[in-house]
Amino acid sequence: MDIIKDKYYELTKFYDWALEQSDPRVKDWFLMGSYTPTLAITALYVMLVYAGKWWMEKREAYKLRMAVFYYNIGLVILNFYIFYQTLVNTYRAGYSYICQPVVYSNDENEVNIAKALWWFYFSKCIEMMDTFFFVLKKKNNQISFLHVYHHATMFPIWWIGIKWVAGGQSFFGAMVNSFIHVIMYSYYGISALGPQYQKYLWWKRYLTMLQLTQFYIGMVYALSSLYHDCDFPKWMQYFGLFYGVTIIALFLNFYIQEYIKKHNEKYRKKHDDGSVTNGTSGRNGKHANGHVETKKSK
Numbered sequence: 001m002d003i004i005k006d007k008y009y010e011l012t013k014f015y016d017w018a019l020e021q022s023d024p025r026v027k028d029w030f031l032m033g034s035y036t037p038t039l040a041i042t043a044l045y046v047m048l049v050y051a052g053k054w055w056m057e058k059r060e061a062y063k064l065r066m067a068v069f070y071y072n073i074g075l076v077i078l079n080f081y082i083f084y085q086t087l088v089n090t091y092r093a094g095y096s097y098i099c100q101p102v103v104y105s106n107d108e109n110e111v112n113i114a115k116a117l118w119w120f121y122f123s124k125c126i127e128m129m130d131t132f133f134f135v136l137k138k139k140n141n142q143i144s145f146l147h148v149y150h151h152a153t154m155f156p157i158w159w160i161g162i163k164w165v166a167g168g169q170s171f172f173g174a175m176v177n178s179f180i181h182v183i184m185y186s187y188y189g190i191s192a193l194g195p196q197y198q199k200y201l202w203w204k205r206y207l208t209m210l211q212l213t214q215f216y217i218g219m220v221y222a223l224s225s226l227y228h229d230c231d232f233p234k235w236m237q238y239f240g241l242f243y244g245v246t247i248i249a250l251f252l253n254f255y256i257q258e259y260i261k262k263h264n265e266k267y268r269k270k271h272d273d274g275s276v277t278n279g280t281s282g283r284n285g286k287h288a289n290g291h292v293e294t295k296k297s298k
Contacts (some may be wrong), residue, residue, distance in 0.1 A: 052135035072189035085116035099230035102168030114166035
């Protein structure tokens with residue numbers, strides 16, 4: 001018991017010391033005073049995901065078409081704002097795309113960058129609503145481990161980023177990700193309007209490829225920073241690389257399952273002359289009852 005108390009005391013002492021080293025510009029910003037609210041929100045998110053699925057199990061799915069549409073449009077606007085602010089202010093501040101230390105100053109451009117990064121952090125809290133909309137619409141197939149893992153990690157990770165490094169190398173990942181999210185939430189917004197708009201969403205596969213590309217770019221950027229021995233916390237860079245590997249692995253698995261394996265399965269069904277329905281071989285992609293087999297829209 002004494003060992004646990006000692007370890008808790010050491011951890012508390014380290015945390016207090018770390019807070020003293022944090023960025024003084026952000027200490028009074030919303031949710032930045034302590035890590036507790038961010039961790040509590042994240043824990044509540046995970047619990048509500050599973051409790052919500054249980055609660056909806058015997059209930060009818062909600063439609064929520066226009067609510068989801070406006071939610072996605074709101075995130076398009078927010079992510080464009082973050083992208084614009086990081087791009088313009090880092091350009092004005094003369095940021096390097098190879099190695100950029102954090103500048104803890106009250107220069108207008110630096111403060112604007114820090115504010116944009118805070119909004120990026122907070123957007124990860126707002127984006128947890130993605131999951132709750134899936135729960136209420138009973139789209140449980142969309143609530144994958146990748147989905148929950150991504151939402152449950154980005155928010156607490158970026159609290160650390162804003163608390164200690166609201167600028168410098170941090171800008172690049174936020175800028176690229178917010179740009180991708182402008183495209184992604186535009187896709188979700190159109191999708192929310194209903195099946196009649198599915199014909200405009202042929203580019204879903206390319207969106208996934210674009211998401212994967214951003215992770216590879218982020219990895220190259222982090223490795224380049226380490227190679228140039230950039231004046232940026234090394235432990236953050238190594239942790240970023242580790243986290244990037246986990247996300248890439250999960251996204252690659254999703255891509256393989258969603259596009260390659262499903263495409264191969266569809267190809268096999270189409271060319272399987274031995275397929276039989278009600279005792280009759282299928283011809284020209286039709287079953288014996290004359291109906292064409294088509295893939296349902298998600």
